[in-house]
Amino acid sequence: MIEPTLILGLLILVIGVLSVAFVRPKTYIARLINLEIPAWGLLLIMLTYGEALALLTFIAVTAIGTFVIVRLMEWRDASC
Amino acid sequence: MIAPYVVAAVAVFAVARALIERNTGRKLPYINVMSFAVAGALVMLLDHPLSLIAAAAYFVGSTLESNAIASTYAGEKDGGGGRG
Amino acid sequence: MNLILQAAFGLIALAGAVSAALIRDSYGKLISLGILVGGVMPFIVDRGYLDVAIAVSLIAPIATIFVLMVVRRAEV
Structure with missing residues (x-):
């Protein structure tokens, strides 16, 4: 019996990866926002294996990575 | 107990109504309704004292996020943009 | 959590x-991301x-506010 959390996580991961690869308005902002969808799918998949410290680290590193990409986009060109 | 099912039904209805709505400004009250319903459901799922703190943290966080989106959307629609 | 709630x-x-x-609009994308977080959160608590639920619900709005800085800079 496969768990429902794993199925839901895999579905969200596939949807998010396809939306990042084939992003509709081809801008950096849309790709950055779409990049957060597979992070939540991967969080649901990691929830199945029961490692609390891995979950906390993954959440914190995802937020820091978003902040770094935001700083990079503001530094590269102001109009994105 | 019927209370979690009522709260889940409210959340599903709010999400459906928010996704049908075309105008961005009118989506935000339904997002607030969904976050209230989810914060209520978090308390009823598990009997643990820390569950109340988790629900309060989600309540504060989702309200802050929704207010930030609404404030930026209104500031951008009024034209100008204070710090831009 | 039984099958109906799941x-x-x-x-x-x-x-x-x-x-x-x-959705093509940036604000609509952020609102839909809020809906996604609201759907994921009961699975974490269940x-x-x-502690992971507390950390997620405090860190997720901060990431949204970071993205909102770029959105405001781009739209104006």
């Missing part, structure tokens, strides 16, 4: 993911990771 919150999470992938 189906309801899983439906909310899937609806948030699909609409965040399909397995007993309450």
Whole structure:
């Protein structure tokens, strides 16, 4: 019996990866926002294996990575 | 107990109504309704004292996020943009 | 959490993911991301990771506010 959390996580991961690869308005902002969808799918998949410290680290590193990409986009060109 | 099912039904209805709505400004009250319903459901799922703190943290966080989106959307629609 | 509640919150999470992938407006994308977080959160609490739930619900709005800085800079 496969768990429902794993199925839901895999579905969200596939949807998010396809939306990042084939992003509709081809801008950096849309790709950055779409990049957060597979992070939540991967969080649901990691929830199945029961490692609390891995979950906390993954959440914190995802937020820091978003902040770094935001700083990079503001530094590269102001109009994105 | 019927209370979690009522709260889940409210959340599903709010999400459906928010996704049908075309105008961005009118989506935000339904997002607030969904976050209230989810914060209520978090308390009823598990009997643990820390569950109340988790629900309060989600309540504060989702309200802050929704207010930030609404404030930026209104500031951008009024034209100008204070710090831009 | 029985099957009905799992189906309801899983439906909310899937609806948030699909609409965040399909909507073209930036504010609509962020709102759909909020719906996705609201659907994921009961699954975290149901397995007993309450500290993870507290951390997620405090860090997710901060990431949204970071993205909002770029959105405001781009739209104006």
